Amino acid sequence: MLHIIDDEDVIRDSLSWLARSRQIAAMTYSSGEQFLTALDQPLRFDSAGDCILLDVRMPQLSGISLFDLLSEKKLTKRLPVIFLTGHGDVPMAVDSLKRGAFDFFEKPFNDNKLMDRVQEALALSREAGLAAAVHDRLESLSAREKEVLDLILQGKMNKVIADHLGISMRTVEVHRAHIFDKMQVKTAVELAGILK
Structure with a gap:
């Protein structure tokens, strides 16, 4: 406008x-x-x-x-x-x-x-x-979601993320779903694309 x-x-x-x-x-x-x-x-x-x-x-x-x-x-x-x-x-x-x-x-x-x-x-x-x-969406993530996000961006698989953070794989999956929802993306590739 x-x-x-x-x-x-x-x-x-x-x-x-x-x-x-x-x-x-x-x-x-x-x-x-x-x-x-x-x-x-x-x-x-x-x-x-x-x-x-x-x-x-x-x-x-x-x-x-x-x-x-x-x-x-x-x-x-x-x-x-x-x-x-x-x-x-x-x-x-x-x-x-x-x-x-x-x-x-x-x-x-x-x-x-x-x-x-x-x-x-x-x-x-x-x-x-x-x-x-994108900044506002990032700010909406919890501290744990930001930790999971960093590991997703490093290309880590759910099992590796779970081991690294000392949480269950199911918890990682829940965090991953919340991150994708809040960041309005469907894939890790799309997520990396908006954060580059």
């Missing part, structure tokens, strides 16, 4: 149309405050990735201030920010990129280059989302 935050109706409409021309779903917001209100709802990231096109200069909450808030919440990896400005401010651009912005475009911008960067940001967001999901 592309989140377009700009105080100008014409810019929001134009960017929304441009996104649709590339089959990118878009939501528009007339202010940083409106976006923050939407963000306060239970956060549901788009499995296709999320990206923010953010106007630098807006009344009340500027784009830079909104970016700072997103950075504090550690959301800029999952919500890459591309700044847009009609006011050439190279030091601001350099500073925002150093602090983690994905890119910075001056208005008027090349439509194709902007949408290419949006698609790259969406791909990055998608990868970050998958990594976060």
Whole structure:
């Protein structure tokens, strides 16, 4: 989902149309405050990735201030920010990129280059989302399940794992089933693939 935050109706409409021309779903917001209100709802990231096109200069909450808030919440990896400005401010651009912005475009911008960067940001967001999901699944494992997981990843058979941990083979099978269920995989190969 592309989140377009700009105080100008014409810019929001134009960017929304441009996104649709590339089959990118878009939501528009007339202010940083409106976006923050939407963000306060239970956060549901788009499995296709999320990206923010953010106007630098807006009344009340500027784009830079909104970016700072997103950075504090550690959301800029999952919500890459591309700044847009009609006011050439190279030091601001350099500073925002150093602090983690994905890119910075001056208005008027090349439509194709902007949408290419949006698609790259969406791909990055998608990868970050998958990594976060795997991390959350790993955190849901018990200490014993993590021990069994490590041995599964070393290619050990159930009997060897049972002997190594001093537990029954049936207990290893139960742990293995819980691990596969929590990690949302069906095989050890699939498990190794998401953890590489």
